Amino acid sequence: MPDLLELTPAGLYCPRGDFYIDPWRRVGRAIITHAHADHARAGSDRYLCAAPGKLVLRTRIGSSAPIDTLPYGESLSINGVEVSLHPAGHVLGSAQVRVSHGGQTWVVTGDYKLEADPTCAAFEPVRCDVFVTESTFGLPVYRWPDPASVAAEINAWWRANRDAGRSSVIFAYALGKAQRVAALLDPSIGPIVAHGAVMKMVEHYRASGVRLPPIDRVPPRARRVGDGRAMVLAPPSAAGSRWLRVFGETSEAMASGWMMLRGVRRRRGFDRGFVVSDHADFPGLMQAIAATGARRVLATHGFADSLARLLRERGLDAAALATKFTGETVGDSGDDDDDESTSVDEGAA
């Protein structure tokens, strides 16, 4: 029996159903796991995504192409292939794609995490024969701390900065990470303000019914903002820019899974690094893989080779799936991506 999905120069393709999942070229029909730039490319004729992800996907790909949506868990037949979308817990509207035909079931995760996150639907394990999993943080050194303790750390830092009359700036990806961080903040400490890129996504989150603390847009041509008490949410590309001047003296932090490592924190040169990731950590990957019951696992993004080797040693049929974004800490995405999977060093580069 031929594989239900195969890798083509345009991306992961289902010949039977004639559709692609997260293609990196223009195709006829694209099923999108989530709206980060390394998964959602503009230019295809027609898109399908999970219902809560439509607004953010629209922002990312522009206005023309039709976007079909599917509520989580409901299935659709595309040329006789059964397709359903299931929460991936990565960002608003992120989905795992389940594809089933002729007694063969594949699940493609896109990016996912298992941790609790009030800003998006929780990851849901889906049984399958073949599991195509991300492996961005697929080394055992990546084990995320408890979100409550990270929240306490961030709020303590904000409070100390406020007491010293400094603004606190957290660099976090505009889609997903910034809203997740916002949800960890204690708004009683001071005002929360955000960069326009973050604000646009905050509005989409609110429109989708996600509860976030009050956040103000930084007014254009403002001279002074926040009075040394504010928490500023900004995309990594704002680091070192003139835009930050309106906040006066600042203390700066990065929120990312890569902040787990001392060497990376030091290299990035921010005052603080908070470990907040929207990807699965190593124990999370192992748990998710086990829960699918899949006998065959294809790893992609990040430490795919290591993860596949470990799974083979543990008796699974596993391999690394060569995508356009291969190699540890991935290095290929040249555009203004805003997802951790771009690389350790690119966010603010």
Added chain:
Amino acid sequence: MKQFTDLYWRLDGTTSTNEKVAALRDYFAAAPHDDAAVALGVLSGGRHGRAVSLTLLRQWAADAAGLPAWLLEESYAHVGDLAETIALVLPPPAEEAGDSESSLAACMQSTVQALRQAADDDAKRAIVEAVWRRLAARERIVWHKLLTGGCRVGVSKTLVARALAEVAGLEPAVMAHRLMGRPIETAAQFATLLCPDETEADSQRPYPFFLASPLDADAPSLGDVAEWQAEWKWDGMRAQLVRRGDEAALWSRGEELMNEAFPEIVTAAAAFPAGTVLDGELLAVRDRRLLPFASLSRRASRRRVTKQVLAEIPCVFVAYDLLEAEGEDLRSEPLAHRRALLERMVPHPFDKAIDTGASVSGPPADGHDSGQRFFLSPCITADSWDTLAAARATSRQRGVEGLMLKRKASPYAVGRTRGDWWKWKIEPLEIDAVLLYAQAGHGRRAGLHTDYTLGVWQGDRLVPVAKAYSGLSDAEIVEVDRIVRATTLEKHGPVRVVQPTLVFQLSFEGVSRSTRHKSGVAVRFPRIARWRRDKEPQDAGHLADIERMIEMASSAGATA
């Protein structure tokens, strides 16, 4: 343990020198003296040997984490720090963190000392696993650093001295001097260290060093050659010898005391009258030949120098300035006057003590060592700039870096005051070379491929000629890293063999034949001058080009 762990992470979390000093000051002001004594030993890089072998520690960690050994190694290659890697892969602590309340001194006693005294590996393993079970990752990292003896957190001895000086209300140089000598091991010794009264020993303070600037204009633009004193620019370590009272202190340019690393120099300094301060260069010399700079670095990095190392790498002090004589500060006197006094104080010219030519690297011929430790840096007499330029052209054969030009009328200034002291270095040798292998760096560059092996053509194949670690900007490093990952042909542990696509301009200070290198040549101090994006691998240099450089150097030496 908690106080020290907090200190470690506070130091780790900042790149500001002032913040580091503040962190150290707060710690030392608050810590019990027995803890402070232990912390001081750890921070000053005191190596007491490893309490347990790293190989065993890796095995036990892989077992405890339920991981194969190769995955631990891959993780280490990614993280770049073994103490951190092990701390992170282990499962979270099973017990309530019990150690955070105990003192650093008690923890060292009950774990690190206990490990040293443990009967066998099983006993050691039991101790290690018990600690792992009760410490969280952030504490484990610090504990691993204590275990393996190296606790590098970007804190130099100078910073520690500054912080302790603030706690005690003393001059930093006084504290730096107090910190050398006997290691501080007990609470009582630590208390003495903070004693606010100056002692006789505190008087060995150096003067701030005067630093030369690179000469970027033509030498003749400096005016009349007769107004200038020319010397060889020795490729050693700048040092100041302070001989006051009954003692002598040898200071590095970074104002670190080097008495322990160069005991023979300090002993010989006793011959000078009290109240003498010399500025000069430390050099390694054996059998009348200059030894490579790497040998000198080996000496300088030792805290305790063995007899064997002393015999293998004998060192001398080549003096070029006299800053104090008979207890009088001479720095405002003109150089010509200081030089005249210096020549009386240190009469033996260094050029008479060595034979010029290629430096040696083999074993000692007969261990003969004249015992003479202090020499005079000779002046090069020249009646024209052309004569000096000709002398400069012989630098590479002499094993020097070029010339120093010092205005005869100049005082001994502070820091890098431009105008009176120039270094007129020789141009480096250069060749375009192709990236063949890349390896991930450590510390700040962990996870990025920053260590490059470069090759040149020999016939139709590329042979490696140099390893280079520096020369690219941070942005270029990230870009090269991305290309390395995309063009990897094979992986051998942490080393990647890449498809030859990148060409770099390689600079180096010298080149000699070598039987230890596959290419048959060894280049000295290689570094990347720039990335030649305009060149393809086939445009890179050939081994024959390098061999020609060797021939030119030796023929030039014969006619010099």
